[in-house]
Amino acid sequence: MSPELLQQAAASNQWLAIAPEITLALIAVLLLVLEMVLPKGQHGVIPGIAIVSQVAVLAGLIFNFQTGFEGFTTFSGLLRHSADGQFLRIFFVLASIFTCLLATIALPRQKMPQVEFYHLVLVVTAAMMVLSQSNHFVMLFVALETVTIGLYILVSYFRTSALTLEAGLKFLILGALSSSILLFGIALLYGAAGNPDLPASTADGMNFDQLRTFLAANPDNLLASAGVVLVIAGIAFKIGAVPFQIWVPDVYQGAPTPATAFLAVSSKAAGFAVLLALTQRAFLPYSGLLIPILGAMAIATILFGNLAALTQTNVKRLVGLSGVAHAGYLLIGVIAAFADPLAVGAIWFYLLAYLLASFAVFGVMVHLAGADDENQELDHYADLARNRPFLAGILAIGLGSLAGIPPLAGFMGKLLLFVSAYRAGLYGLLAVVLAGVVISIYYYFGWIRAAFFTVWRAGDEKGEAPREVTRVTPGVRAALLVLAVGSVLLGFYQGALGQWILAR
Amino acid sequence: MTPGLESYIGLSALLFAIGFFGVLLRKNTLVIYMCLELMLIASTVALVAFSRFNGTLDGGVFVFFILTVAAAEVAVGLAIIVALFRLRQTVEVDKLNHLRN
Amino acid sequence: MDPAQNILLLSILAPLAVALAILCGLPKRHSIIASYFGFGAPAAIALWCWANFPAGIGAQYAFLNRYATGLEGFGISLALGLNGISMPLFVLAGIVGLAAGLYAIRSGAERLKVYLMLLLFMQAGLMGAFASVDVFFLYFFHELALIPTFLMVGIWGGRDRSYAAMKLTIYLTVGALLSLIGLVAIYVQSGIETFDLTFLRAYLAETPISDAVQRNLFGLLLFGFGILVSLWPFHTWAPLGYGAAPSSAAMLHAGVLKKFGLYGLIQVALPLLPEGAAEWRHLMALLALGNVLVIGLVTIAQRDLKQMIGYSSVMHMGYAFLGIACLSAVGAGGVVLLMVAHGLSVALLFLLATSIHGRTQTFDLAEMGGLARRTPVLAAWFAAAVFASIGLPGFANFWGELVIFVALWEYSPAMTVAAIAGVVLSAIYGLRAVAAVFFGPETEAMSRVAAEKAPEDLAWSERVPALILLAALLVIGFWPSSLSAPVDAAVNVLFAPEPTTAVAGVLPNR
Amino acid sequence: MGIFLFNLIAFFTVACAVGVVVNRNTVNAALCLMLCLMGVAGVFVMLDAYLLAALLVLVYAGAVVALFLFIIMLLDAQGGTRAPFRMATAVASGISLALMLVGVAALLARGTFAAEPLEAAVGPPVGSVLKEYAQLLFTTYLLPVQVIGFLLLIAMLGVIVLSKRFEGMEDIR
């Protein structure tokens, strides 16, 4: 291999453009190195290093929001950088930080190696960043598989628990199945777009831009249509849209709480990032095909998620099913994005609100989960408001935001989604959302009720000792406060974020 | 006379379907996992065929990645299955239904 | 900046700040002192605004000020101001909030700090809701006030509190969401994509939304707001919820917060969607008659004092809807008067009902009787509250009802007949309640309770808040034009017979 | 000739794939999978993708299936005495499969494939030379290669975490 070739290769690959991803990967490796280098007694600092360094990355991302790569493709068109991508990077790092924080609470209770968990989270986060910026199916698939395999491990991380492993297995098999479906779809698309006999055929059918050109020239190529729907099916698994949502509650329930949170927030957001990239760029010419599919999915997802959550008493399953419903709301945003550019910003805002609220809720859950991570029933939340008012307050804010109650961020997210859905003329879907939100109030409120209402008026003090709840460390307390305050603040003051969302 | 593209795609689809069928039918997790591999392979057949007929190499390169990924996935998957077996002494799907409702 | 310009913001921030301070762990003693400020400041500001409300500004906003929140590009900004329609309700919120707050501070509720904190949040929301010029923040503050209600019903509530809280929550969420979608629809359909009412009015006066769309939107708003105001037959949450709610929450919700739906209809829906309103008025009026007649009869059948008050409040909302259905300046003005009056009187009723409960240990009318001998002041004030609520002249309610009847005749004499028949119904249940609680010989059950703990007459902790409400009722009752003059100025512009030219009165350049 | 060979290989491959699904014995199923992969490698050869064919045999038949066999032996979980699947399940999946095949058939019947025979379409076969792959992998697809590296790393870590006996830690019974 000639030096020129290598130089050429180096020149075409602007590594600077993926500096955050590289940093995260390096931190991940650094953690492993530290595990080897540091004596056993000092392993306790490793999570701290993971978190602090990620905060540094986060700060770097925020302060260098304008990268200069916006709108450009790098790595021979494998990646495409945009303001959205930059937002998602911040989003993923944020989610990663909170996941690591949750892990610092949940992991020490298990006699398990810990550093690997943080390493996995970091690598998966980096992969998600890449995934959300991919502009090419090869990149997409590889990043997606990295994410997926990382999640398989994270989900089954507590290997001493049969439930965790069962969740891991279910996730593994269904994940692999959906990967296969996705892959087959990619293959079909590649084949269709590369067909030299067709107009606008392209040599690189897996590049999103090329593919779009091809699809625009061949408005009803059946092979391509089949590829499109199969790819959508694969993504639907990630975001948990009906009928590919069925794994959600089982896996959420079995997975370690930090992994559940990671799955619920980051994985879902990555799925939506990909879905948006595909529907808004690669598959845009096939919107006629996609809108009915996505619409039907959204309706079914909202109704199924909310209805199934209605009588659920296991909080992790509840969060999972409600997350399904949230995916449904977001799908409406995806549909609206075909007609209204605001919708994309609305989705980002919604996801951010969802992140804050979800981690607030998971933050409470992880404290209450108990040593074996199995205290997950609503009954375990009884008397929470009396015994742990701080956690109860955080829980209330988180759930309120998830339910979309003003003045919390979740409401603002829903409002933006409503507006763009209305602008896009999706009246029927709005009606479904309405029904869904009303149903969701019941179970979110039921949870709050479980945590608040049985207390203070209970005539007979049962005299039993307060349930064992992990102590809230100052750092975690601060983080939970940040989540709560953020959830409240974003509800009415969006500041620069609001302007960015509108301007993007 | 050589077979046309549709023959290869048909074969690929058939393999894919058989794999899917296997995932649906078998109770043994290991076999299910094999069937999943079969589905991945089915996709590679399609990719290679398209690559050949379209005259571009990207499909082939993609297969390269797929094989690597599949190998990694198998490793992780089997590790999970083994760990589960050690706890539950079974790999039968019907008995792995403690997470429900 | 000029302090007068920020005074409305201050009225929201004062309770909010106190609430946050309590949330952050202010000690109980200081919390109580701070709460006096938290409830007193909005009331003082409200009264100041009332006193200094400029005359002759039509439907324009006084004390107007806008604050950026990051979504100006989206047409959202925190715009605070008062016009002739919102000012009375702002005053109502201040007064009832003060009364409810004073009552709560002295109520000795368990977990008093949390109770006060939630009430203060509610108070902040209420002040904000009526001071908002921006429809988004209108809705936003309403919900801010609504959330504590759920919690307070659920935590401090009485019988059936869990079911009541849940039902209340679900119903009000449905209503709020429907109206939210309606507001979003206005936002989008208006074509200028702003939530600011002044701009919306000015713009829609020039280029109204098409009739067909108006019809759909008004329907959404009607049922959305209607559920919030317990429009028949979507009212079943109200008696249940009020029956279970702790008194201060019931006072603030039934007294003030519930008016939000009506306020939304008058301030937003009617001026922006006149054609839609014309289309729906018949249905609205018919449902409102359901409120008046059906619920009037249901109220008569109640055996439980608090349920009865809850139902009576539902019933009186029917008059307000009828006034709105008139689609005239007179009707709308009457509704504003009635809202204020009803808010004061129902708050007073809930307050005194709780006081009665404290002395009888029951809400069951059959078990009460003869209390007047032991507690003459309570008896007199409760009777006054009942007479206020059934529309005796001298109390504010009379003016609202009277004006609505006058306006209603122009719309439909037949409906007026039915509506006025409701006046008889309310006299029946109101006087029955007074007689059952206070007059006649003492019942056995009452004697038993009295033997355990002799009922004492109203304490000052109860008297002061009640007196505030009673005084307000009497002041407006004797001198209605103190409140109606600004209302008149506003409704004359907003509901002039020739909408296009009249609404132009709010254009900034005039 | 080409068609005959293709048909032969295709039949062999499909038969082996069916074998994987229906074989009661897990070991046999794994062996069927291996044979199936051989058949696929043959298809690759027919498509002039010699390198991929070799890779497939090496990675899959050599490593993956071997791994499967090891695990099968390790777990010693032969589904011997019981049927590998229920009949009801089979019927249901048959119906579903039929539905899916209808879709496939529709695609095949109405899809637009390359109309011309292979020789005419492309002269010299691409992808038969390692260098071309290498060039693509190290230029265009350099980033995925790097990512794959991390993928393998975490997969390795995952297997360790899930399987290794750690000192001083609670472990699987």
Added chain:
Amino acid sequence: MTSVQIALIVLLLPLASAAVIALFLRKAGNAAATVSVLSCAALAAASLVLSYGGQRFEASAEWLRLGDFTLSLGIRFDDLAALMLTIVAVVGLCVHVFSLGYMKDDAARPRYFGGLSVFMFSMIGIVLADNLFMMFIFWELVGFSSWLLINHYLEKQSAADAAKKAFIVNRVGDFGFLLGLVWCQAAYGTTNLGDLGTLAAEGAVVSAGIPLLLFCGAVGKSAQMPLHVWLPDAMEGPTPVSALIHAATMVAAGIFMLCRIHVLMVPDALHVIAWVGTATALYAALCAITQSDIKKVLAYSTLSQLGYMVAAFGLGSVAFPEAGEVAVATGIGAAMFHLATHAFFKALLFLGSGSVIHGCHHEQDIFRMGGLRRAMPFTFATFTVGVLAIIGMPYVAAGFFSKDAILHLALEHNRAIFAVLAFTAVLTAFYMVRLWILVFLGTPRSEAASHAHEGGFTMTAPLGLLAVLSVIGGYTAIWGGAFDGVWELVPHAEGATIIVASVGVMILGSAAAFALYRPAAEDALSRAMPPVFGTLSLLRSSFDAGYDYYVAKVQQRFALLVNFLEQIALAGLIVRGLAGVVGLIGIGARALHVGNLHAYVYWFLIGTALLWAWAAGIF
């Protein structure tokens, strides 16, 4: 001071008194009584000054304006108002003073006197009102004060029930009043009495609906059939209250109101009014015969006399079409004349009965009295004057003149009505004489009656004053020229027919009573003619029974039914049912998570198949 200012003082003085008592004197009975009586005295003085010395004027101020609806409060002080004001003030003062003695031992005096002051305020408001809205406002307020005062003995269940009944029945009447009011506002754009008069003169008034609806208010307040049922029950209140409110003034407000709105009247409406009044007069007189409670007898007689007034108004307020031309509103004159005289003699009778009751230690059963002639000579004398007045003793007592005017009108306009009214006059004489005989003649028939004693000066002085007024009130000239605007409307009988007739009926009725009744502990009528007595009792109780049946069996059951539908059908079946259905679906959706991997793969299969089929265009 201008007349307006004096009028305002007259209006606001009692309000101030009530406010002072409510705010500061709740526990000070004597002080409250003093304040109230003094304010009433001052008010009476001012009223007299105003009526006799002041001008007649109109003044008003805008009180509420919304859109094109304006409500003003104003004073219309013409001769009618002046007359009414004088009556109210004088009778009010008498009652206030009488109350000082009557209520001496009552613990709740502050409430009582506060209530009296509220009543005075409201009543004067009605009198002075210059428009119907204002009248309605005070109309409601007198209803309230009536409720308050009937309820005075608030531990008595019967008092509480009576007060409630009074207010609710009045509300039913006010339902019509308010409706008529709103209609009037809508139809004419004003309710100002002067403006309405102008409009009427221009011929704008044609509707019979408005006056009849407004008349409903009068039916309620003046206890005409069928809303008369509250008045007898209202006797549960203290006797001075009955005298003031439920005999002399408030119940007469209905008649006053009719006179105020006479410009709106059309012949059809007047027919109805006349017949309603006549029917009430007859019915109430029949009822009075069987009563054994002294106050109830008087209450029914009040009803009957009110019927006379209403009938009088209906008979002569505008010309009937066949009369050719618009006549002077003689009905107003007759009605107001009778109102004035009735106010005096009925207040006298009630206060007399109060004195009797007070003297007999709150014994009200006339069959347990007797012989009070000796024990209470002053009361006996004044009461006798009252009886003479009501039965229409010619030239001796005021009732004769006013009743004559009414009978004259009836004879002129409607013979049927005349016949009924004449027969009623027979009955009036009959039951009043019966009462007189049973109470005062013979010997005491009970312990209480035997220890009867005269009340103090505060009680006798008002009796005296009222007795004098009852005698001279019939001579319109006595009143001075101040009220000529009203008096000149009073029709005067020409010829002897009316005098003969009225003397005849009086003698007939009295003679029958003398013939039938001896002072005895038992009702002679029930012994002599049981069927007649039974029929009359039944007649009396039939209305109450009917209403009771309606309230208990119809209204309450209907309310319960509606409540049942509300609770069971709406809140239960529909709302909870819907929630239940959603919940069931939710349980179903939840149950789909069976936990078996194969089941989950099916979802994927079906999803993929559906998507594929969609892409292939199968749908």
